[in-house]
Amino acid sequence: MSLALLFQYLVAGITYGTIYAIVAIGFNIIYNATGIINFAQGEFVMLGGMIGVTLRALLPMPVAIAGAVIATMLVGALIEMLFIRWLRRPSVLRLIIITIGLSIAIRELALLLWGEGVRALPYFTGTAVTSLSVGDVHISPQVLWVLGISAVMVAALNFFFARTLLGRQMRACACNREAAQLCGISAKNMVTLSFVLSAGIGALAGCVISPITYVQYDSGSSLALKGFTVAILGGLGNSMAAVAAGLLLGTLESFSIWVMPAAYKDVIAISILLLILFVRPSGLFGNAEAARLKDY
Amino acid sequence: MSLLVVKDLCKRFGGLQAVDNVSFAVASGSIKALIGPNGAGKTTLFNLIFGALLPDSGQVWFDGKQTDGWKPHQVAAAGMARTFQHIRLFPKMSALDNIAVGRHVHSRAGFLASMLGLPWTRREQRAVREKALEIMRFLGVEELADGEATSLAYGQQRIVELGRALACEPKLLLLDEPAAGLNMRETSEMAKLIARIRDTGVTVLLVEHDMTLVMNISDEVLVLSYGEKIADDKPLAIQKHPEVIKVYLGEDDA
Amino acid sequence: MGRRRNLPIVALAMAVIAVQLLTAAAGKPQYLTQLTMAGYYSLVIVGLTLLMGYTGQISLGHAGFFAIGGYTSGLLTTYNLHPLIGQIPVSILQACGLLVSGKDLYGADLLVVRPWAACVVALLVTIGIAYLVGKPVLKLKGHYLAMATLGFGTIVYKVVLGSSLVGAADGISDIPAFPLFAGLVVTGKSALRAQNYYVAWGLVLGAMALLTNLIRSRVGRALRAIHGAEDAANAMGVDTGRYKLQMFVLSAALAALGGVFLTHYNGGIGPSEASVMKSVRYVAIVAVGGMANLWGALFMGVLLNFLSLRGSFGSYDDAVFGLILLAIMLFAPDGLLRAEFARRLPGLRRGQKAAP
Numbered sequence: 001m002s003l004a005l006l007f008q009y010l011v012a013g014i015t016y017g018t019i020y021a022i023v024a025i026g027f028n029i030i031y032n033a034t035g036i037i038n039f040a041q042g043e044f045v046m047l048g049g050m051i052g053v054t055l056r057a058l059l060p061m062p063v064a065i066a067g068a069v070i071a072t073m074l075v076g077a078l079i080e081m082l083f084i085r086w087l088r089r090p091s092v093l094r095l096i097i098i099t100i101g102l103s104i105a106i107r108e109l110a111l112l113l114w115g116e117g118v119r120a121l122p123y124f125t126g127t128a129v130t131s132l133s134v135g136d137v138h139i140s141p142q143v144l145w146v147l148g149i150s151a152v153m154v155a156a157l158n159f160f161f162a163r164t165l166l167g168r169q170m171r172a173c174a175c176n177r178e179a180a181q182l183c184g185i186s187a188k189n190m191v192t193l194s195f196v197l198s199a200g201i202g203a204l205a206g207c208v209i210s211p212i213t214y215v216q217y218d219s220g221s222s223l224a225l226k227g228f229t230v231a232i233l234g235g236l237g238n239s240m241a242a243v244a245a246g247l248l249l250g251t252l253e254s255f256s257i258w259v260m261p262a263a264y265k266d267v268i269a270i271s272i273l274l275l276i277l278f279v280r281p282s283g284l285f286g287n288a289e290a291a292r293l294k295d296y
Numbered sequence: 297m298s299l300l301v302v303k304d305l306c307k308r309f310g311g312l313q314a315v316d317n318v319s320f321a322v323a324s325g326s327i328k329a330l331i332g333p334n335g336a337g338k339t340t341l342f343n344l345i346f347g348a349l350l351p352d353s354g355q356v357w358f359d360g361k362q363t364d365g366w367k368p369h370q371v372a373a374a375g376m377a378r379t380f381q382h383i384r385l386f387p388k389m390s391a392l393d394n395i396a397v398g399r400h401v402h403s404r405a406g407f408l409a410s411m412l413g414l415p416w417t418r419r420e421q422r423a424v425r426e427k428a429l430e431i432m433r434f435l436g437v438e439e440l441a442d443g444e445a446t447s448l449a450y451g452q453q454r455i456v457e458l459g460r461a462l463a464c465e466p467k468l469l470l471l472d473e474p475a476a477g478l479n480m481r482e483t484s485e486m487a488k489l490i491a492r493i494r495d496t497g498v499t500v501l502l503v504e505h506d507m508t509l510v511m512n513i514s515d516e517v518l519v520l521s522y523g524e525k526i527a528d529d530k531p532l533a534i535q536k537h538p539e540v541i542k543v544y545l546g547e548d549d550a
Numbered sequence: 551m552g553r554r555r556n557l558p559i560v561a562l563a564m565a566v567i568a569v570q571l572l573t574a575a576a577g578k579p580q581y582l583t584q585l586t587m588a589g590y591y592s593l594v595i596v597g598l599t600l601l602m603g604y605t606g607q608i609s610l611g612h613a614g615f616f617a618i619g620g621y622t623s624g625l626l627t628t629y630n631l632h633p634l635i636g637q638i639p640v641s642i643l644q645a646c647g648l649l650v651s652g653k654d655l656y657g658a659d660l661l662v663v664r665p666w667a668a669c670v671v672a673l674l675v676t677i678g679i680a681y682l683v684g685k686p687v688l689k690l691k692g693h694y695l696a697m698a699t700l701g702f703g704t705i706v707y708k709v710v711l712g713s714s715l716v717g718a719a720d721g722i723s724d725i726p727a728f729p730l731f732a733g734l735v736v737t738g739k740s741a742l743r744a745q746n747y748y749v750a751w752g753l754v755l756g757a758m759a760l761l762t763n764l765i766r767s768r769v770g771r772a773l774r775a776i777h778g779a780e781d782a783a784n785a786m787g788v789d790t791g792r793y794k795l796q797m798f799v800l801s802a803a804l805a806a807l808g809g810v811f812l813t814h815y816n817g818g819i820g821p822s823e824a825s826v827m828k829s830v831r832y833v834a835i836v837a838v839g840g841m842a843n844l845w846g847a848l849f850m851g852v853l854l855n856f857l858s859l860r861g862s863f864g865s866y867d868d869a870v871f872g873l874i875l876l877a878i879m880l881f882a883p884d885g886l887l888r889a890e891f892a893r894r895l896p897g898l899r900r901g902q903k904a905a906p
Contacts, residue, residue: 037693083880090883092692093608097837097879100610100830104872112869221826225704228697263712270701270708277698278686346785372787380785386778388842389771397775401787403768407796410767411760413555417767424768464787 004136009254015143015212017250018150019045022205023227024234024242025157026198032174032237033194036095040079040103041202042224043110047072048203049215050110053119061124069203075106076199080192103220110217120214121207128211142211149208153201154243170194222266229273235283245284299324299468299499300345305354305364307340307523314340316523317354322468322516327490327500329510329531332520333543338503339381341520342472345501346378347371359467373401377466379457381473381503385445391456392441395428398463402427431459435489451482455489462493469493471502475509487513511535519543555766558845559759566751570744581856582747583738586815588855589750593757593808595835595851596844597801600761602833603842604770605797606777607688608696610829611703612805615676617824619806620813621710622672624722626663627814630654635661655724665728665736669810673803680802681795688794700826707824721820728814736814746815753811754848757804761844773797774842827868834875840884 023041030038052068059067083098090098123130124145131138161167172180173190181187206215213219230249234241249269256268276283298321307315315337322328330338343349345356347368356364363371377398386394403424405417432438435455440448445456454474461469474490475483487509494500494513504510510517510531517534519527526539534540573581598612631649634640640661643649648667652660663671687698710716717723727737734749735742764770775783776790784790813819822828835854839847854874857863863870 037697039696083876087880093606094879094883096608096693096696097833097875100833101872101876101879104827104830104868105876108866108869108872225697225701232694232697261712263718264708267705267708267712270705273701274687274698274705277690277694277701281690281694348781348785367789368781368784369787369789372785378785380782384779384782386775386782389774389778393771393774397771397783397786397788400768400772405768407764407769407800410769411764413763413767421767460786 002136007137009257010251011139011143013251013254014247015146015209015250016253017230017247018146018243019205019209019213019223019246020226020230020249021243021246022150022153022201023223024230024246025154025239026202027227027231028237028239028242029157029198029201030194031231033170033191034084036084036099037228038195038198039096039099039224040106040220041198041227042220042222043103043106044072044076044199044202044220045206045209045223046110046215046217046220047075047106047199048206049121049210049219050114050119050206050217051203052121052207052210053215054114056121061121064121065204065207068207069200072203072206073196073200076195076197077192079199080195084195085188085192103224107218107220114217116217118214118216120210123211124208140212142208146208146212149204153204154239157197157201157239166193225266225273226269229269229276232273232276232281233284238283241283297324298322299359300501301355301357302341302345303355303357305341305344305356306352307337307344307349308352313523315344315351318520318523318525319354320518320525320528322499322501324499325494325497326515327494327502327513329514329517330501330503330520331505331507331510331517335522336520337523338520339472340523342378342470342503346376346470372464375464375467376470377461377464377468378470379454379461379472379474381476383450383453383457385453385457385460387444387446389445390442391437391445391448391452391459392425392428392432394445394456395431395459395463396424398431398460399424399427401464428459428463431462434462435459451478454478454482454486458489462498466498468499468501471500471504473503473505475504475506483509555762556759558762559755562758563755566748566755570747574744579743580740581860582743583740584856584859585852586743586747586750587812587859588852589747589754590808590812590815591832591855592754592848592851594805594832595839595847596754596757596761597804598832599836599839599842599844599847600765600773601797601801602836603840603844603847604765604777605773605794607794607798608833609699609798609801610696610826610833611683611699611701611706612801612832613824613826613828614703614706615680615802615805616809616828617706617710617819617821618676618679619672619809620819620823621716621722621809622675623665623668623810624725624813624819625716626668626671627665627726627728628662628722628724630660630662632659632661652726662726665726665814669728672810673806676806677799677803680799684795684798684802688791688798700829703824703826703829707821707826710824711821717820719821721818722813723818725813725817725819727817728811736811738815738817750811750815753807758844758848765844769793777842827871830875831871834871834878837878837883838874 023045026041026044027037030036048068051071052065055064055067079102083102123142125141131140161171169180169185170190170193172183172185173187177187226249230242230246233245233249249272252272253265253268256265260268300322303319305315305318318341330341332338340349344351347363347366347370351364354364355362358371359375361374363374386397403420405420409417429438429441432441435458437452437455440452440456445453448456458474471490475486478486483506490500490502491513514531517529517531518525519534519540521543526543527534527537529537569585570582573579594612594616598609601607601609631640648664649661650664654660683702687695687702690698711719727735729735730749734745736746736749772783772788772793775786775788776793780790809823835851836847839850858867
């Protein structure tokens, strides 16, 4: 095989991997704040893409994307306030089933609103056939958009959690809810905020990736499973490791096409998920010693 | 003769040496108390003995068999039973059913026989129920049999949990703070109950903070501090032991 | 006491007969078709109720076991071995009487595995897979268990969807009828509708009898103890890992049994039977029934599956089950048919009046 082709697969892997990483970070933000795995995480990505496409018909692209992100954030806030906030000491089983129910409800609503059609935003720069060429290697400018925006997102999140008061309050709640509440932080509002943030980054990811992958009412569930795989691979709650794990999974998946038919691509990711869960549930980069004290 | 022998047991959690080279023995038919300030490693030691935790090194010998590395259900089948510091009753089950679970190791109906409802499984069920009721009578709580276990009063929950352990008909009974949360009257009744259990031939190893209870009923007392054994003697000798006095007077806990 | 224990089963049997007579009297025998299918789905649901409601282990992959059963039996009874006649493995199977020959629609020779043998193989394959999957998976708890079982279900779905051997997106069709014994045949022929209704509900009755015995037994008590406090159950001598695994395998086998029979009844099976949405639907029904409530789950399962199969929910089928899940978990996590109600039914609770 040619080196150029190899590189092409690598680029594709990194592009998908970046999106998986963003979904995984979305899982982590909510998990850190609440201990909940939000099974509707993939639906945020789908909603972002769908709303973006719809708004694009009326508004210039940047405004449409901003609108999609804000609208999805609102959905995230609504979900938390309507379905999570008022539950008193819900069991894990109950939370799992509620978020699964939510993911189905959102998906079916999307089907009702947008039908079964496959949609996409136009390429941010150029068209589907535009490419930047370096020697034999061709890269779509959209790939650079995906990588660039994702990098900015990760940096901004890092800044938010490390430097801003609100971000630190969220981290305080994640570490010790009671103690944070005694310091006057509203833990409930932090949980809402975690849903909002998580929905927002998912929606943005949904917008930037849609020209490449397209978006459909049911594209959320497979993204959620991949994102969860990445979150586990990196160690649940650890967002920086999720980026590395995302790139790893994306690349593996991309190259798996050589050994297996493309129809089984998802099987690779899920097999990795199962393998990790069985062998090392603390993740590749997690601390196995500390993990033993956790409940898997 | 010793029913339980612990040899050089060690357990480390990250940077914390929770149990440090502890050795002791529990004589058959006796009550031995395990005391020490909070965080001394008492519950960890219990969990190591029962198989809920794996020791880093050292041995546990129970009834002539080396049991370290066994799973809790294997240890239970060998004749050890326990209660928990934070009551761990089965919710949504009656007190009687909770105690009946303790009969698990003394009954044998499996999936197939149970599903077919073979006559012997029904006889076994009746025997389990009779035995559970007998234990409730022994503890003086038979009127609680049909109440949901986890909605009973706290003191009653402690008794039911004790009954569940007794239903295993253990040779060795491990009690983790049996008087925690009980008032003075309940505590003294618990002490009498533990002594009565010992009189039926059950060996008892208990962790307890209530010194009156410990000194009144124990045959021997083992003192732990920061995971290390600092004394192992008769109650009267323990009360005069300089090291023990230092540990306890140095803490507000005493 | 033995009589009283069996009262609910007898009542169910009478209800089954009554429903058949009613549909005949009302001139609506076509309802029996959906009731038969609902009966087969009920096998999945009652097994899952024991696993989820009693033992406390969630599974989002039971449609996978249903599909493994159905697909295995479907494939074996349609895969033509005729071109391989003369080869040693085929000759051995033929000599054992495990193969049956016939003609396909175009008159070409067919040589396929006998339905009985296929059914047994399907169950064994499912049990084997459930054992291999369950052993590591059941060590996980909560979200991890949910995701792992979801992952397993998704793998099954993607594999049947992507394999041309089992017809990919079209699934397997023209699956032959399954002659049981004494002239009973599992088939969708409308002339045999009532007979097939009784075959399906006979299986459900059998499963209910076995499972109600199980929950009242030493094993049932141990399973509930695992649900309530796994560490304490283990300390009482319950081999929690083994019990969870046995329950998982049992529920998978029931799912596969439903899959095998429904596949022969319908004469085909498609990938949608393996979809995650199907697994979620089973979980929804167990939840609506009251989690630890075998009769509630059976009743709600028949009701919802019947309505769904009659097309009452139109194109909102998935939405209905999603909303049911949400509503139940938000407002009535113990289910609509509360466990307290079921406990008052005679014989469901072990005789309290037995002299102390």
